[in-house]
Amino acid sequence: MTRRAAHAQVPSDAARRASFWLDSLAASGADTLRPRTALTANAWFDVCLIGGGLTALWTAYTLKRADPDLRIAVLEREIAGFGASGRNGGWCSALFPRSAASLERTHGRDAAIAMRRAMVDTVDEVGRVTAAEGIDCDFVRGGTVVFARSGAQRRAAQADVDEAASFGVDRLEYWDEHTVAARFGVSGVDDRTPAAVHDPACARVHPAKLVRGLARVVEALGVAIFERTEVLDWSAGRVRFRALDGSDAIGTVSARHVLVATEGYSSQLPRARRRILPIYSLMIATEPLSPDVWREIGLAHGETFSDYRHLLVYGQRTADDRIAFGGRGARYHWGSTLDTRFEHDDRVFAHLQAALAELFPAAAGARITHRWGGPLGIARDWHPTVSYNARTGVGFAGGYVGDGLSTTNLAGRTLADLVLGASSELTALPWVQHRSPLWEPEPLRWAGANLGLLGTGLADHEERLTGRPSLIARAIGPLTGH
Template identity: 60%
Template sequence: MVDTVDEVGRAVAELGIDADFAKGGTLAYTRSPAQRAAAEAEVAEARRLGVDQLELLGPEAVAAAGADGAVFDPACARVQPARLVRGLARSLVGRGVALYERTPAIEVAPHRVTSPSGTVTADTVVLALEGYLPTLPRFRRRMLPLYSLMIATEPLPDTVWDEIGLRHGQTFTDYRHLLVYGQRTADNRFAFGGRGARYHWGSSVRPDYDRAPRVFEHLRRALADLFPAAAGAAVTHRWGGPLGVPRDWHASVWHDPRTGVAFAGGYVGDGLSTTNLAGRTLAELITGDRTELSALPWVGHVSPRWEPEPLPFLGANAGLAAMTLADVEERVTGRGSLAARVMGPLTGA
């Protein structure tokens, strides 16, 4: 995964895609004793696994409000994902790939995908629908669609960015339980997102779920809390979409040559570079050309199904409430949250 960040940059450069790729690393701020302890534990665990590039920074190195330090990971890059996916699509079409948009798949079977306009047959059908997988009835319990929403501000002057302390190419987060994430865009905006939207009954996925005014306001307040210098910035864009969450929160890649069905997914929001690695791994599994990618731990893993309703509805929304409570609990007590430990197996912690 560390190497794949550079692989995405290499592919962008080779294909001439203007996707604002800039590898500036990511800062994960610590803003309480409990968050500092979580950061120290993460750095220690990474070093045990042989990932030694994480750097624990002190308060003198960060400018986020209330931060007493951060973890810096250089293996992260900023990218404009819409430009990236459009550039990849143009590249494929230019090489003769037939790409059909606005053509929903209504059924998938071995060697076959059915759409309202007809049936497509192929030696291999790849399921790579992520949060949209539950829209196919046969796979409804294979993935839980949890929504993550984003906002973008107006461009901010360089003087504000100097005060904030984020360079071009840097992304950021912190160690709260109700996840947030952001970046400084190429045109000097904040692009900032996070969880907070509820799960919808029956793994329902609808375009109007992409917009939740309450969550957008929560994100605006969270951004202002992290960076008071941006408190007065106008929010110019709001959007969102569903993430794909497997029952064990474990991404996987597999190929069944008997049925001609392959799968990649379960990225839980960390999919931009992960899909690159999954695609290269799938190519090996399908063609039979093996390298070290084919032996990665996620190859062949099959996550269990989610329970039938109402358990996902109750559990997912209880988990959302628990993570909100956990952040309040840690701010008040200064200790690791009991609510987070209790809900950890459900929320992937």
């Protein structure tokens, strides 16, 4: 391999603005967020990974642990963790975009059960590896509390518990109003007291600490990480790139295995333009809350939370006692366009603040210190995949629909087995070699994506008006993996 030093670096301020998580690393002095050296000349590797997020890094980690002699390169346009891996809600969960019942309809009962077991086991696997490798990412397995705040939501919650019990893997618990009142310090029980479902298979993490720490680990194992290196295109055995270090050098990586791990950014690459739809999810973070406020809220360290509305929200209590809270609501942009302007939407941020105050009135007056967002990736059938063509050596993993923090670990381990030619329980999972349909061309893609977003909001409004499960939600369910 020929490698020329790259001296120009982008300011770390751009990375700090990407999320609270990345900003907190820089503010603490734990990470400067300065880019690693760009690749500026032709090179040869055994494995070339496109993208510097968790999928690529978990794949590189697993491959290097299995075969230390493999020459592995990771090419990243910005810095490792700049995308969804450093911006997400910090849920290391067993969630998967397709429900167990949906997987059963598509792949059969045994395959659905195997997928659920693999996802639950992955939560523990992330905790095991981060502990073994000394990655301090605030990993605390406290489970997820999903509040049910209406009669329709309570019925949906009970249905989830019943479905989980029928497959015998997930250990969901239904907490009635009295349990929630006692658990969260509610004085008295009335019609406004929510019920909840508790899922133990989730850990709270600091996602930027995880992805940046994992990057350092794989680099120490001998993996070459090239940042500020933009991939222009790829084909079997070749990846064309351009250095963004000021040299504008264009070159080619030759590799036996080319693995694409760009998630929501896949839409910007010619060969994946209609394979993955990018949808923005936005987040806010409060100032650290006082012990008195936390006693009133009732969330312990390690617990994540959501509720049963259709327009998804999600949050966690951070290690420094903030609430990091996010949700959907940002519209899809024509032509799968990505732009930093789309990461800030005052309407969505106002919705998030109102939703947080509704869930936890004690936090209503908290100052919001950070607002950010980023694109996640959705396949046309909401079905993630790990795919690999042994003949061409080209692989792909993605379509996590926001459930990627833990799913990336499972994807990385599975991709590694496929590259190494190993037949394992992982390579037999139903998402392996799954091929989703392509998204429609414009304007159908724009209309369908935004109508789906509008439908989830209308479904919530319908349930508030009628008190019954939404007919709109039932109609769009098959389009969202349910």
